[in-house]
Amino acid sequence: MEGDIVTMGAYLGAGLACLGMGGAAIGVGHVAGNYLAGALRNPSAAPGQTAFLFIGIAFAEALGIFSFLVALLLMFAV
Amino acid sequence: MDQFIVTPLFGDDAVHWYTPTNVTLWMALTVFAVAGLLIYTTRGRAIVPSRGQSMAELSYGFIYKMVEDVAGRDAVRFFPYIMTLFMFILFANLLGLIPWAFTTTSHIAVTAVMALAVFLTVTLLGFILHGAGFLRLFWISSAPLPLRPVLALIEVISYFVRPVSHSIRLAGAMMAGHAVAKVFAGFAGALGVGAVIPIVAVTALYGLELLVAVIQAYVFTILTCVYLKDALHPHH
Numbered sequence: 001m002e003g004d005i006v007t008m009g010a011y012l013g014a015g016l017a018c019l020g021m022g023g024a025a026i027g028v029g030h031v032a033g034n035y036l037a038g039a040l041r042n043p044s045a046a047p048g049q050t051a052f053l054f055i056g057i058a059f060a061e062a063l064g065i066f067s068f069l070v071a072l073l074l075m076f077a078v
Numbered sequence: 079m080d081q082f083i084v085t086p087l088f089g090d091d092a093v094h095w096y097t098p099t100n101v102t103l104w105m106a107l108t109v110f111a112v113a114g115l116l117i118y119t120t121r122g123r124a125i126v127p128s129r130g131q132s133m134a135e136l137s138y139g140f141i142y143k144m145v146e147d148v149a150g151r152d153a154v155r156f157f158p159y160i161m162t163l164f165m166f167i168l169f170a171n172l173l174g175l176i177p178w179a180f181t182t183t184s185h186i187a188v189t190a191v192m193a194l195a196v197f198l199t200v201t202l203l204g205f206i207l208h209g210a211g212f213l214r215l216f217w218i219s220s221a222p223l224p225l226r227p228v229l230a231l232i233e234v235i236s237y238f239v240r241p242v243s244h245s246i247r248l249a250g251a252m253m254a255g256h257a258v259a260k261v262f263a264g265f266a267g268a269l270g271v272g273a274v275i276p277i278v279a280v281t282a283l284y285g286l287e288l289l290v291a292v293i294q295a296y297v298f299t300i301l302t303c304v305y306l307k308d309a310l311h312p313h314h
Contacts (some may be wrong), residue, residue, distance in 0.1 A: 051148055052119050055304060058297045062243035069242070 013020045017071040024064020031056040080182060082253065096189055100180045102189070108173055108182065112165045137165065141299065147229035148303040153310055159199075161307075163192060164299040171252060171291035175284070183294075184252040186245060194247035196302050215312035244301055251294045255287045 039046035119130025174181025204212035216233040265276040
């Protein structure tokens with residue numbers, strides 16, 4: 001065995017932080033799924049709402065990005 | 079991974095701020111590619127456009143409509159800035175997909191400069207246009223009064239987190255895509271005859287990466303438009 005317990009903790013923490021990306025994945029899927037459900041009900045209104053689809057995805061994704069950021073910080077900065 | 083390492087173009091000296099590196103080279107190529115599409119192909123100003131001119135016109139119209147729809151009519155004076163951002167990020171992402179190329183947008187330093195520029199522009203613009211009234215962006219008057227301080231705190235935090243998520247989204251998506259392709263390519267080297275499977279997977283991933291490159295450029299610019307709208311119309 002080599003390395004120390006701080007490195008182990010950092011790597012474990014980085015791995016655990018990646019769980020947050022799963023939450024972002026659920027959020028992005030929710031946004032896209034609801035958009036598709038709405039678009040199939042009223043296809044003529046769908047093209048005008050794609051901008052909001054991408055804005056919603058971007059905001060949902062931002063919170064997954066923070067977990068990615070925490071993982072990066074633990075891997076390279078701590 | 080060696081595809082993300084910044085190296086000097088000439089010699090092996092340490093990298094200073096003035097050293098020409100592979101980042102400099104690929105950013106210059108990006109600028110040349112954008113100029114090639116938007117200036118060189120449209121020089122004829124033909125009524126019936128050539129393929130290149132019609133691509134340039136399509137991207138111009140696409141971004142113009144996006145600025146108009148998302149940020150409003152009076153945001154059109156910022157169209158040149160948003161168009162520049164979109165074309166630069168799009169071409170940086172797409173050029174980075176060429177094998178042995180360097181993806182400049184996979185570095186947080188590069189995307190952070192662009193995101194901070196947007197953040198500072200939008201914040202200064204808000205204060206110049208509305209003075210202290212810009213702070214009403216954080217004070218949601220439609221919410222019940224006891225909730226407003228809590229909401230104001232959340233709004234302020236989310237406002238200052240914007241440049242972070244704005245920059246890391248682009249850099250993270252680019253870095254992750256290239257890293258995944260590299261991992262699958264590593265499988266191909268280890269499997270021998272079975273390498274067909276990872277090679278097919280890498281090909282499919284490459285197609286996905288093309289999509290991601292365009293979508294991330296689009297998302298970066300559309301968020302810029304959203305932030306711009308907040309600065310122009312801070313009232314909820």
